[in-house]
Each structure stands twice: as C-alpha cells, then as structure tokens.
Amino acid sequence: MKMITILGPTACGKTALAARLACDMEAEIISADSRQVYRGMDIGTGKDLADYVVAGRRVPYHLIDIAEPGTKYNLYEYQKDFHRVYADITGRGVRPILCGGTGLYIEAVLKGYQLSPVPQNPELRERLASKTLAELTEMLIALKRQTGSNMHNKTDVDSCQRAIRAIEIETYNLEHPTELRCMPPVSSLVVGVSIGRDERRHRITQRLKQRLDNGMVEEIKDLLARGIPAEDLIYYGLEYKYVTEYVTGRSTYGEMFTGLETAIHQFAKRQMTWFRGMERRGIAIHWIEASLKMEEKLRMIKELAADED
Template sequence: MITILGPTASGKTPLAAALALRVDGEIISADSRQVYRRMDIGTGKDLGDYTVIDSKPITIPYHLIDICEPGTKYNLFQYQQDFFDAYNNIIGKGKTPILCGGTGLYIEAVLKGYQLSPVPQNQALRDSLEGKSLKELTEMLLALKAQNGSNMHNKTDVDSCQRAIRAIEIETYNQAHPMPLRELPPIDSLIIGVDIARELRREKITRRLKARLDEGMVDEVRALMAEGIPAEDLIYYGLEYKYLTEYIIGKLTYDEMFRQLEIAIHQFAKRQMTWFRGMERRGFTIHWIDATLPMEEKVEQILQMI
C-alpha cells in the first residue's frame, strides 16, 4: 500500500489521484469527517480532485467517503473495520490501495494494527461530567491517557466538550477492559508526506476558507439544521461545523466566526504536523515531498521510491 499524508491544504488528494492513475490504484480516504453525507463543502471533499485528465477525464475510484449520515458518531473502531473492507476489496481486484488523508490517528491505527474494542456509552459517567468546562475535561483526559499509556485522542480530536467526554468514556472503558476483542494486522506501506511551508499553508487555508464560504458553506450547515440535526451534534464535528453553527444560532457574528475559524484551522494544521512528526518518533518512516513541485515531478519521485 501507499500512504499519502499531510496537513490540510497541502494538496494530498490531487497527488493521490495522479499517482493512482499511474499505478492502477484506488484511494481510501483517511478523513474523520468526509465519511458524512451532505457535509461536503465544510469537510473539503473536493470530489473533482479525484478526476484526472489523461487523454480523457478519468475518475479514480475512492472509498470511505459519504458512508454514514450526519448526526451519527463515527469512530476509530468503525473506521478500522471499514478500512479493511475497502483494502481487501481493492487488493482482490489486483489494484493498488492508496491511503490518503490528514487524520493522523486513523492513519496510524490502520498502519500499526491498533487493537481496539467497541466502546459502549456510559450514561452514568456522562451525567457526572455534564457541566464541566473543556479545560477541566481535557485535564481529566490527559490524566487518564497517562495512566493508560495511550496516544489516542490528541487535541485535534477533542475541540469540544462532547468530544472530550467521549474520549474520557473510551479511555475509562479501555482501562477497565484491557483485553482487545480482536486483532488486525499492521499494514506495510510506503508513506509519503506532502511538505508545505508554514506561510504558504496559512495563505492557502485563508484563501480556501473564503472560497468555501462563497461556495455556500453557510447554506450547507443551515440545510443540515433544517433536516433536524441538533446544533450540538454539528458543533461536535468541530472546525467549520462548530463555528458556522455558532454563527447561525447567533452566538457569533460573521466576522467573529471567520476570524475564530481561520485561527482554528491554522491551529489544526499545526497539530496535524505535530502528529506526523510524532509518528516518525514512533518508528514510521515518512518520505517528505515538496508540495510546490510540479505534479508530474512529485509522481515521478514516488514511482522511483516504489
């Protein structure tokens, strides 16, 4: 398998699609929010990126996008199962799987073969945590992680009280039930990182945010709320959905929403890079490629590594 990772706005998906054309590949998404249907602009699906122009337009097959309904809580355990279904499907066709995305925990979980158990809701625990601030919940989570020796649930994943409570629920369950219910094999993969300079990344993030707002991102969130999805469920998804929902319900002005969201995405990209550097410290070899190189040159570099 080939893995292409990098921070948001680094150009991972077009590179994965261009590479897939050359190696007869199919793409498995590693994005924790693109699994949701009708959450398109805010999650940056950019499905046009999967179409590559050869002698004619060719759409590269992709997996694990638009597989569940908004309002549900997709999780790492489910992702592992879905990943292996997609991986075996691609291998069975004699094609090359290309894992592509920026959710470091999902990527590391499937490459390492994390042993996870499905964690049920603990209503008593949830009730006891209700009313605590995100700062208090984060401190509790850090203490549990230290006890468990866990590297799950970094700050990328717990930017709301709901997410922090779920993370505490998982860590508490794993502490009491250390024996895994199943084992999944690690995956041998060539790992490519798309390296983009910090200032260029910041510029692209801001430009892309403005473009997505112009494309109707606010209307997308309004439509989800009109379906009956509660505001707190949308806030749970973080980033665009958190700040746009708070704008729509009147908690933020438009300018406050834009400014706070822009900062949050910059911070998110920084945390993604921190995770990837942590993967290197944990024994993964990531081959970094300059994001600004011409596409053909980037593809040729990867083909030489293969």
C-alpha cells in the same frame, strides 16, 4: 504491489496528487479523513470530489460518504472498514492508495492498533455534562496516566462533547478490560507532502474564503433544517463548530471567520506535529515539496514505489 500512503496537512494538495497518481497507476484511493465519512458534509470537510476526475476519468475512491451526519463514527469503525475495503482492492490485484490528513487513522492502519468498541455510558455523560472543557481535559489527562493510553491527543479535544467521549473510552478501558481485536499492520510506502508555513497559511485563508463563497453556510443551514442538532454539528469541530455557532446566533460573521481561520491554522500545525510523531514512532515518511510541479511529484513517488515493490 505495496500500498502507497499520501499524507500531509490541510491545503497541501494531497488529494489532487493522490488522484493523479491513482489515475496513472490504475490504483484506487482509500480516504483517511475522519470527517469526510459523513454524507452531506461536503464543503466544510473539503471533499473536493472534482479532484477525483482526472483526464475525464473518475478515479475510484472509498470511505467517503459512508456515515450519516449526526452520528459518531470512530477509529474502531474506520479500522474495520479500511480492512474490508483494502481486502477487496488487493483481492482484485489493484494497488490501494491511502490518502488523508487524519494522522490517527493512518497510524492505526499502518501499525495495526489493537482496538475494542466502547459503548456509550449515559450515567457518566450525565455526571460530566456540567463540567467545563478545562475540567474535562484535566480528567482525561489523569485517566490517560492510569491507562497508559496514547490514543487521544488532548490538543485535538476542542469541544466538551469530544472530551466526554474520550473520557468515556478511557474509563471503559480502565474498568472493563476487553479482549483486543486483532488487526494486522499494513505495509506501505509513506509519502508526506511538505508545505512552508507561510504558503500553508495563505492557502488555508484562500480556501476558507472560497468555501464560504461556495455555500458552506448554506450547507450547514441545510443540515440543521434536516433535524441534526446544532450540538452534534459543533462536535465535528472546525468549520462545523464555528459556522454552526454563527448560524445559530452565537457569534457574528466576523467572529466566525477570524476564529475559524485561526482554528484551521492551529489544526494544520497539530497535523504536522502528529506526522513528526509518527516518524519518531518508527514510520518512515518520504517528504516531497508541495511547490514542485505535479509531474515532478508523480515521478518521485513512482521511483520510490518501484524501489519498494
């Protein structure tokens, strides 16, 4: 049985769809979300774990809550963890469903990116510590030209820490050519959940209000109280960046809400840009409308899967 991948921008309803599909097909879900790997970061990352309970049955899921908050989980680790879980699921004769919005993680799995682990470079980090985000971005662009790398999208670098890590990786690859780790590509039916711009913006705003009402600020206060440095939370971007800045007095509540709302809208747009790029790079995505009834979406995916199997 071929893997099914369900992708789409934030707030399109892909998790609920994947869970319903997994329940019907007796499949298991592998998450493709770069922030849902962290324990205790639940509301801000939108884990929505209740979605994995369908008709009173808990749908098995993987690669959620596998790393400690404050650590820097990366693409290399994800690819390694994915293949471990994928081998276990398929080895039991079960179909895996890959679901998420982190296009880089999904593409790395489907195309079999060849990666090597990159250690931290304290001397380089110290030299870069005083530079602005604009300066770091220019350095990253120059390095990418030298290495020919397409592994980092500069629009996703929204903090100095992220930019420094990207520079660290490109510098290492330039100065220390290493034996590539062989990861095979994974064959998959790929389904994208398409949502209109206006509806997407409405859902994002409503979900942000709901998450704030449901304790997102308290969640981040708790993480800080556990000793996780504010800069480490800011590194994760989006909700953790803006709410941490609010909690630590760097912004007002209104500034936090407006800035975060805008940042999530921009993030969703970048997700769609990445998915369209995947199509240009040879990955066929079957798009279905988010506005369709759940049963219709399930029927369409099952028909596509039957043709692929």
